[in-house]
Amino acid sequence: MEEKPVTDKLVTGADWEPLIVAFFCNWCTYTAADLAGVSRMGYDPNVRVIRVMCSGRVDPQFVLDAFAHGADGVLIGGCHPGDCHYVEGNYKTLRRYHLLRRVLADLGIEPERLRLEWIAASEGEKVAKTINEMVEQVRALGPLRLSRRFREWDAELASLEAEVKRGEEVAAHV
């Protein structure tokens, strides 16, 4: 009998909303997000933006940490190739992104859950569009919520721990 994949056990109820962590570079994408705000371009409220000076600062550990702590998707926003405020930090990001995607794929995380977009300071509209698109994509994929899965995975430990405790108590009484 095929074991049930872990996903099925996860809550997919109405309370789930995609949660996306975004790393935006200060000069292009963060500014574009500010512009989207100034221009009142509405978009889905599912993104939490973390500002870094350059997309090159985005350590792949940050992406994995976000997934591990429950993000359903991670978005990295940087300047267009050639437009990087720091000359070519974004090329380093691009290369890491390609390798990281391979690792994620091998570890069962759908490639759509990690997205790299070049968004210039003037492209407020692209911020809104990218976020909405990604929220939809991730919504279609369903929850990742590794934080919850880890708790589920470790439930097998908890049962033994409780059993051992019980055994000890019994032993103490005898």
Next chain:
Amino acid sequence: MSDKPKIAFYWCASCGGCEESIVDLAEDILEVAQAVDIVFWPVAMDVKRRDVEAMPDGSILATMVNGSIRTSEQEEMAYLLRRKSQILIAYGSCAHTGGVPSLANQFSREQILRYVYEEAPTVVNEEKVRPQPRHGHNGTAVTLPEFRALVRSLDQVVEVDYYLPGCPPTPKLLKQAVLALLSGELPPKGTVLAPDTAQCDGCPRRDTKPTDLKINEFKRPHWTQIDPNTCFLAQGIVCMGPATRSGCEAQCIKGNMPCTGCFGPTSRVRDQGAKILSALASSVNAREPEDIEKILDGIPDPVGTFYRYSLAKSLLRAKVTR
């Protein structure tokens, strides 16, 4: 029984190499044996679990557990030894970061059991018999430990005081650790008992690594004539050295093989694989996605390469959908 401090060794999911490394202390082991009482060491001594259970809690000064945790029995032993020991040391990569066995976290329990008991080319098992946790036979119940869904490092199961890294740890590090235990001069809890810099510090080939490294191609070691004096990365061979803690005395490098990362990351790093990934990818000499991909094709198994010893302790821990 003497008043000498009591020491125990135990193995969980491991290859036995860590046990060998204890013997590798050679003559020094006699000194150790004189200074301490080894109260439990299944590989070398006939002491039963119930004997350990009978020991007062905390009566063992230090227990070194090697191997990762895959079965319920290993968990039980981890709990037991934790309770009986003042200091619990995760010994070797498997106990420290999951080790090679934790690469199995890329597969489900079902995949593993099916392969091992049914599909492996050397297996003949027409009835597809699988080990069961409980089996009734002639009115008696036989139990087997449960096979857990995940491989875990020791500290993912019980609290660990210190770590001796390596696959296996070197005798030198073991000796230093034992001396520290006996002297009572111990570093803060949670310390990995090895230097906190990466492999390149002290690497005999460091001088040959250029300061403007650009990676045009990743070569696999067994397909390459490796220059014995030049930095592996400068030759396009993935070396985990920059992301791996030092202390191994560069044994692999001296044997003309690149570092595969068994000593785990430094204390500043949460995910060894992510870090070597970041460092290597940053130096890939391409700007267009297709060119980048072409170069990355040179690493056919990035998880197996970057997380060879640390998948259990990586941020993602396992393949998410198994």
Next chain:
Amino acid sequence: MSEKKNGQVRIGVYICHCGANIADTVDVKAVAEYAATLPGVVIARDYKYMCSDPGQELIQQDIEEHQINRVVVAACSPSLHEHTFRGAAERAGLNPFFVQMVNIREHDSWVHTEREAATVKAKDLVRAAVQRVYFHKPLEKRRVPIHPEVLVVGGGIAGIHAALTVANSGKKVYLVEREATIGGHMAQYDKTFPTLDCAACILTPKMSAVKAHPNIVLWTYSEVVSVDGSVGDYKVVVKRKPRYIREDLCVGCLQCIDACVFKEPKFDDEFNLGLSKRKPIYIPFPQATPKVVVIDPEACIQLRTGKCKRSCLEACVERGAIDFEQKETYEEIHVGSIIIATGFKTFDPRRLPQYGYGRYPNVYTTLEVERLVNASGPTSGQVITRDGRVPKSVGIILCVGSRDENTNRWCSRVCCMTSLKLAHLIKEHTGAEVYIFYIDMRAAGKGYEEFYQRVLNEGVHFVRGRVAEITDWALDPSEEGKLVARVEDTNTGFVRRIPLDMVVLAVGLEPQFDAHEVQRMFGISCSLDGFFLEKHPKLAPAPTYTDGIFIAGLCHGPKDIPDTVMQAGYAAAEAIALADTGYFELEPNTAYVVEEECSGCKSCVPLCPYQAITFKEDKQKAFINEVLCKGCGTCVAACPSGSIRQNLFEDEEIFSEIEGVLAYA
């Protein structure tokens, strides 16, 4: 752990209402109440306007009375008010870098409508900041000295005005112009609206002033080819193209032009847009500055073939200013700040074939007509069509390449007024009937509406409608030999056919053809339309996101001469202020290697685009020169042993932010 390092952490959290801007969408009270429950938070308040003086005093008071030592302000974007709240902290004796801002306006209340979701988001972001600020460290601001010299790129009216303003303040200015003369587009105009004073009369004195100014180094026929460094010290390399004339020797007597083996001018005269001809050796226009001839290497027989009598050399034998061997040279300069005033190009109306430009000789652009009506232009000010007639009816079509989904969406701002001016001048010169085809007339500006009324009263016909096409297909005898504008007159609701002798296309304004390369070279940004992006559309319309680089004039977007001059003056004032202050405060967000942690693996060394990282052979460790480091953090992310830190963006700070926003995931 952190307690030992940073003492007891006492966090104050301040949630700004921004009037109704935030409070209407985010339940600020709930966010403040929630913040108060977070570990380390001693005080959490909400207030109508945190950036106001009383708002800032609130923070200062809490620092003094409640020993707050970390401040989280949830308000607008940090790009607006981070410095405000850092200042408040500093005034109360707290290191300003213990302040963290949360953007709950631009990133939250302004982009979401659902109150509940927006409030949850605000709480998540506040929690992340609270967790992050815990790890903040006291930092020192970095100061870099400012080279007092200023580079102005582009010698149109914007560059000229900026250069003169800076030079008048006593600072040295380098003015670099690509063409052989300064003057730019303004030099090509005849009269200027709405006052109708002659462009040359007001421009040429300023051009001469530039040439004569002791503080201005004028390099025409030159281009910036590389820019390195940053605010305070930009290293700029300027290519000086060979004009085959020694500028220091030429006096502008122009005898060489007369002497040229080409007896007649034969080559298109760029200044007159090809409406007249020039020789291979020429001066762009009589008032060209510097008044130095130039040789066109594509046209000159000597430069093309090496086989010419070189009669020009004879004409200049005394001064010897002609130098066929001249090669391009490169000048390297160091400047503290840069004003970019690289101008614009006009829309190429061939892209709208329905208007027949390039097909019908009597279809002109506004710029061409500027030359036609100019007394020193190709026709000495006579409006004569290409087929030699004085037009009796002239149609001016507005918004050609402006306000058009198919070409450019923006309004080019000056075409309405330019067309009114040209209508007036054409009428004055020819007495023709003039039609203006418009969508809306835009005459906002001092004296502009009055000028519009004046032209209306002069009897110019205004037809509201976008012209469908210009055709030479006559439907009745009155149309024979004429161009016909087919247009729906939306005021009357009729489709009309208006026969015309001359059609003028009021072409829109576009970014320079190489704006993108310029943008990249100087490390600034472009707006969606391709014009250079200012730092703030209202409050900083000349600075850019790159400190020490300012933009002026039409490279930033369409504008008229007064606005250009104002912006150029503003850019100059900013550059002067920077030079006078003498230093610039940088974010202390540099990276540094922790020496005892570094393994010397050299992974970081090749990644720095500023060569700030070196490998110290004696110590076998990497070292970051913080003066050169710009704080991108790329090396930090790449360091495989986690031995490089970035101030303000340490791993711990970012991890705690990530985990903060995901606390309930």
